[in-house]
Amino acid sequence: MSSENAPDADGPGGPPQQLALIRGMVAEAKAKAPKAKPRTWRGAALAEELPVARVLVNKGVLHLDRLFDYAVPAELSEAARPGVRVRVRFGAGAHRVHGGRREGGGLIDGFIVERRAESDYEGALAALAQVVSPEVVLGPRMLALARAVADRYAGSLADVLQLALPPRNARAEAKPSPDPLPPPPAPEPGGWTRYGAGPAFLRALAAGGTPRAVWTALPGPGWADELARAMAATLASGRGALAVVPDGRTAARVDAALTALLGEGRHALLTADSGPEKRYREWLAVNRGSVRAVVGTRAAMFAPVRDLGLVAVWDDGDSSHSDDHAPFPHVREVLELRAVTDGCAFLAGGTSCTVEAAQLVESGWARPLTADRETVRAAAPRVRTIGDELLARDGAARAARLPSLAWETVREGLKSGPVLVQVPRRGYAPRLACERCRTPARCTVCAGPLEAPDERELHCGWCGRAEPAWHCEECGSFRLRAQVVGARRTAEELGRAFPAVPVRTSGRDHVLDEVPDRPALVVSTPGAEPVAAGAGYAAALLLDGWAMLTRPDLRAGEEALRRWIAAASLVRADGQVVVVAEPTLRPVQALVRWDPVGHAVRELAERAQLGFPPVSRMAAVAGRGEALEAFLAAAALPPDAEVLGPVPLPGRRGEASPGERALIRVPPGSGAALAAALKTAQAARMARGVPVADAVRVRIDPPDIG
DNA sequence: AGCACGCCGACT
DNA sequence: GTCGGCGTGCTC
Numbered sequence: 001m002s003s004e005n006a007p008d009a010d011g012p013g014g015p016p017q018q019l020a021l022i023r024g025m026v027a028e029a030k031a032k033a034p035k036a037k038p039r040t041w042r043g044a045a046l047a048e049e050l051p052v053a054r055v056l057v058n059k060g061v062l063h064l065d066r067l068f069d070y071a072v073p074a075e076l077s078e079a080a081r082p083g084v085r086v087r088v089r090f091g092a093g094a095h096r097v098h099g100g101r102r103e104g105g106g107l108i109d110g111f112i113v114e115r116r117a118e119s120d121y122e123g124a125l126a127a128l129a130q131v132v133s134p135e136v137v138l139g140p141r142m143l144a145l146a147r148a149v150a151d152r153y154a155g156s157l158a159d160v161l162q163l164a165l166p167p168r169n170a171r172a173e174a175k176p177s178p179d180p181l182p183p184p185p186a187p188e189p190g191g192w193t194r195y196g197a198g199p200a201f202l203r204a205l206a207a208g209g210t211p212r213a214v215w216t217a218l219p220g221p222g223w224a225d226e227l228a229r230a231m232a233a234t235l236a237s238g239r240g241a242l243a244v245v246p247d248g249r250t251a252a253r254v255d256a257a258l259t260a261l262l263g264e265g266r267h268a269l270l271t272a273d274s275g276p277e278k279r280y281r282e283w284l285a286v287n288r289g290s291v292r293a294v295v296g297t298r299a300a301m302f303a304p305v306r307d308l309g310l311v312a313v314w315d316d317g318d319s320s321h322s323d324d325h326a327p328f329p330h331v332r333e334v335l336e337l338r339a340v341t342d343g344c345a346f347l348a349g350g351t352s353c354t355v356e357a358a359q360l361v362e363s364g365w366a367r368p369l370t371a372d373r374e375t376v377r378a379a380a381p382r383v384r385t386i387g388d389e390l391l392a393r394d395g396a397a398r399a400a401r402l403p404s405l406a407w408e409t410v411r412e413g414l415k416s417g418p419v420l421v422q423v424p425r426r427g428y429a430p431r432l433a434c435e436r437c438r439t440p441a442r443c444t445v446c447a448g449p450l451e452a453p454d455e456r457e458l459h460c461g462w463c464g465r466a467e468p469a470w471h472c473e474e475c476g477s478f479r480l481r482a483q484v485v486g487a488r489r490t491a492e493e494l495g496r497a498f499p500a501v502p503v504r505t506s507g508r509d510h511v512l513d514e515v516p517d518r519p520a521l522v523v524s525t526p527g528a529e530p531v532a533a534g535a536g537y538a539a540a541l542l543l544d545g546w547a548m549l550t551r552p553d554l555r556a557g558e559e560a561l562r563r564w565i566a567a568a569s570l571v572r573a574d575g576q577v578v579v580v581a582e583p584t585l586r587p588v589q590a591l592v593r594w595d596p597v598g599h600a601v602r603e604l605a606e607r608a609q610l611g612f613p614p615v616s617r618m619a620a621v622a623g624r625g626e627a628l629e630a631f632l633a634a635a636a637l638p639p640d641a642e643v644l645g646p647v648p649l650p651g652r653r654g655e656a657s658p659g660e661r662a663l664i665r666v667p668p669g670s671g672a673a674l675a676a677a678l679k680t681a682q683a684a685r686m687a688r689g690v691p692v693a694d695a696v697r698v699r700i701d702p703p704d705i706g
Numbered sequence: 707a708g709c710a711c712g713c714c715g716a717c718t
Numbered sequence: 719g720t721c722g723g724c725g726t727g728c729t730c
Contacts, residue, residue, distance in 0.1 A: 057730085059729090122730095
């Protein structure tokens with residue numbers, strides 16, 4: 001095994017082989033024999049047809065869209081089809097057999113991307129060690145999508161594939177998938193008749209059309225059935241359908257609606273909470289074409305649905321639609337890409353409306369799917385506001401945190417059913433501010449934001465200096481606005497106030513799915529609201545609106561409105577909603593009028609004017625000062641790009657600075673050029689092998705600007 | 707990222 | 719002579 005002449009020093013269990021020099025054989029290059037020691041494939045068990053496999057090697061961060069050529073041994077030729085998983089030797093010294101030294105380079109995983117007649121590589125090719133399984137997991141569609149996503153986000157193909165392809169599981173692969181069922185009949189429009197263009201949208205799907213729509217769903221539980229009908233209509237056309245939702249709870253709801261509509265066996269549920277074997281089995285059933293409809297969470301956005309006819313995203317404003325692994329693709333954006341590359345219909349639905357979705361409509365790419373005002377008014381609960389400066393002035397109300405209108409609403413609601421109380425998460429409180437004039441409380445030394453975790457010691461969030469004797473620079477007040485009171489304490493207070501009523505809480509660790517249609521107080525953090533059985537909650541109380549609205553984030557208003565509408569959508573049409581927030585603020589007014597689209601359109605106009613995303617495209621580039629500078633200097637940014645910064649990143653207290661960050665902004669239309677420029681620059685650095693300390697992190701559409 | 711190669715100084 | 723320091727460059 002150790003000598004250069006050992007015939008079977010190569011792959012495990014492989015036939016006697018020597019190292020191949022494809023170039024010498026295939027590309028008739030014997031004239032200029034390579035300087036590398038000639039190692040020919042004597043006895044050459046080499047594939048007769050297309051003896052070169054281009055392989056995407058799955059190895060950490062090294063590769064930036066580089067493919068490597070391997071020789072295809074004859075006995076693997078049949079199995080080594082494009083798209084299959086393979087094992088190859090990779091690493092320095094993989095083919096060097098020097099002075100009796102053992103071969104280096106371990107076996108690592110990869111995918112065959114293409115079979116070719118010859119290689120561009122100058123050196124000797126190593127042979128494929130093994131074809132792991134015959135399953136084609138990286139077909140041309142998947143490859144094209146992964147490439148498009150990698151380009152869109154200035155990331156690598158391998159990183160995208162890591163997100164797109166579930167880990168292989170041999171047991172799941174061994175089982176055959178069931179035979180596909182024939183297309184179901186087109187469904188009745190059901191709840192879609194409530195939306196002007198709804199029935200026509202459904203008909204278009206059933207007829208094989210590719211309509212694109214932004215759907216503002218009416219409050220109440222009907223949306224899951226409507227989404228299922230859109231998918232069923234697509235199936236009826238003989239095509240596949242894919243819906244991506246924010247979490248497992250929501251996926252279960254759509255799953256139930258699909259089962260009710262289509263029965264078992266026509267759709268797959270792809271969520272993270274099923275184990276690896278089940279997950280891969282479901283994925284395989286989709287990949288093999290046994291199942292034509294998929295509902296799932298984030299990773300399902302890449303589901304290899306055959307002959308895709310519809311992609312849908314529900315509640316695209318939910319942050320879990322943004323992947324937290326490089327290159328951080330967003331479900332809505334990926335599905336937009338699929339709609340284009342696969343030529344299929346597109347649906348972005350939600351009870352609220354993101355600025356991005358509004359932009360899809362404004363640009364003419366998608367059509368609005370909305371109900372008329374009258375229908376909205378009939379379906380939505382009545383919303384009233386209580387300005388909190390009123391609350392602040394009223395000492396008694398502040399002590400109890402609830403003004404009398406709120407008490408009244410709760411008391412009334414409890415007569416007929418459950419009442420939802422939405423409280424921002426503890427620690428959600430953004431910046432401390434003067435209670436009287438709302439000037440943000442800042443450190444007197446470094447102007448960092450003051451923080452008071454656990455309502456105790458006041459200190460600076462940047463420099464860590466304690467600030468025990470704060471007073472407002474503007475108005476002289478000594479009082480800071482109270483922290484958000486968590487769900488638990490709110491529940492305790494309300495429980496004391498309504499001793500006869502059961503109090504339930506739903507939050508991060510204990511998320512309730514549903515509560516019965518009986519009087520109860522349900523205290524929940526945003527996003528964890530249980531649905532109420534029957535027609536819904538009798539009333540909802542949305543507390544601490546100021547905390548939602550003052551977060552230092554471009555999306556604070558949009559996000560607050562989204563969460564309020566989500567909670568208020570669980571209230572029955574004749575119910576009451578009280579929101580404790582300034583009635584003059586735009587998101588609060590949009591809630592009262594139940595006009596999420598109007599809000600999104602106005603936000604969009606404002607962001608266009610200010611040059612903010614999503615009208616402009618932005619990228620964040622972060623790294624150590626000099627490295628960042630070098631990167632920016634080397635990158636061939638589009639001429640209309642504008643570099644903001646760099647500014648130091650806020651470090652953790654007492655830790656070394658995490659470096660600096662620059663934002664790069666381009667006007668509409670230059671987004672692709674920006675991504676391409678950043679990717680090229682990053683690839684050049686990688687190829688040069690810059691030290692880890694000089695690594696520069698690139699993120700398109702950074703989430704935390706504001 | 708690993709890992710091997712190579713060019714240089716200190717050792718048996 | 720030979721061992722081994724880490725600086726450089728490559729991985730089909």
